[in-house]
Amino acid sequence: MKEDNRHQETIQCPVCLSNAFLWLLITLLALPFAGAKGQCVMENNAFLPGERLQMDVYFKWGLIMPKAGNVELLIDNAVNGPRNGNGQNGAAYRYRLLFKTTSMFDHIFKMRDTIDCHYSKEMQLLRSEKRVNEGGKYLVDDLKFTYNEGLTRVRSLRYNLEKTKIDTVLVSEDCMTDMLGATLFLRTHDISAMRVGDVIPFRIAVGRDRVNVRFRYAGQSIVEHGDNVKFKTKRFYMDIFDEAFTETKEAIEVWVSDDGNKIPIKIKAKLKIGSAEVKFRSISGNRHPLTSRIVIPSR
Template sequence: MNRRWLCFPALLLPLAALLFAFGPFDAPRSIPNSSFGRGEVLHYKVHYGLINAADATIELSDDIHRVNDRPCYKATVTGRTIGSFDFFLRIRDTWRSYIDTTSILPQKFFRNIEENNYRKKETVDFDHLKDLAQVESRKKDKDEPKRGTFKVPNNVQDIVSGFYFLRTLNYDQRRVGEVIKVQGFFDEEVFNMDVTYRGRETVETKAGVIRAIRLTPKMPSNKLFRGENAISVYLSDDRNKIPVLIQAEMFVGSVKVDMYKYHGLRNRLNLVAKN
């Protein structure tokens, strides 16, 4: 797999790769969801050591969109470098998924990557009845698009929809140390990743002190992250299960993605009261 996906997007959404694969189906599955809804917006600061390196936003559109004759949430993730980082590592990335409101499966995925001089636009259309993904991509606007059709697992997720599906899980039923087997489709490949549930902790964020669920995705061997469990993802320990903090240990230093603002949550956030 191209290691580019392990860079900036991996710091924004490592939890998005926490994906489940279910058995075959003839009709859309139904996933109970009391965690998110239209109009939810989450804002983050990305810190490299003591430096504010980037801003990131994760949001659900106010409108329901119809894709492949299915009602879908439009979920968009954006990331951009700021300040001094913008001079030597300019990033303007947009990731978008149209997610079936009933099955929490992706119907269409889009990403527009601008990282220094690197450019890539990609669209993925999912056919969950045939377990196929049709990909169209190009690196420059004037290039002829590259097209391909790929076999995918049953109920496969993309990297954005998987983040929302993760939030529908009930962690009260999981044991500390339990490993969750996951699958997804990204960069024209099916990939597997194990995720370990580490229990509950209280974490400090710019939005306040929050009780959280800690998860550690097992990272493939690479030159960016220090070890298999280099990333910790913290979801709010409440019905929202929003990502409130991500910490990553890299060979070049520590990176922290810290939520500082939010609105449109479906439920009350589990903040710890100050004494």
């Protein structure tokens, strides 16, 4: 298998910005998989096909905090997913992320990212395809997952229009997911029994690396959303061992809705080039009522 030198290219700020965006997207619904059963099998009691979640991304430098991008997360029934051993469509769900920078940020560093994840009916991740067009450069990450003998194996392929950059296999005794796939663990995990200080580690396949990530529960919190709306949330710290962040401990704070949907309401991150926030905008097709939302009557 063909592999490139991991130290061949010097990381530039736009690349750090790109990585930061991707790590922020991990947390859009994220929590660990301590409740996962068997070989990364999860029970879906949080969403239905047809759900659509929209978020806004902001970056802060000094006193200014402009809107940097828009995120859309879609869950649908899979139509043309990965094939199983019988040549049949083995996927039941398609989980898709669409991200684009705003027109203002397009002049700084234009980004158009798409991530497609296909899951079996048991909620096992089968394949993840990430296509990015960032700063005029096109790149594809293709991850194929198999589960047997108590191991998770990931065929990781990364390429652009000119060459293959990574072609390797990652193996883990623990359940391992991709960047976007990590986001479904919160929604399939019972967080009601978690206590302040609980720590749960997990792994994410990124290129040739198995990135270690862990979450720490920080308790309940109220998040303001506009002038007359508040959300009851549960707050988590996310520790990431990746070079895109200034510090690994408490690299990201996540506030998720304290209801059956467990959707992200607010995400805050410290980055090498400043800080970033992702804020909930809207949701449709949600399985459960958004009971965490509190509307304050106008005076």
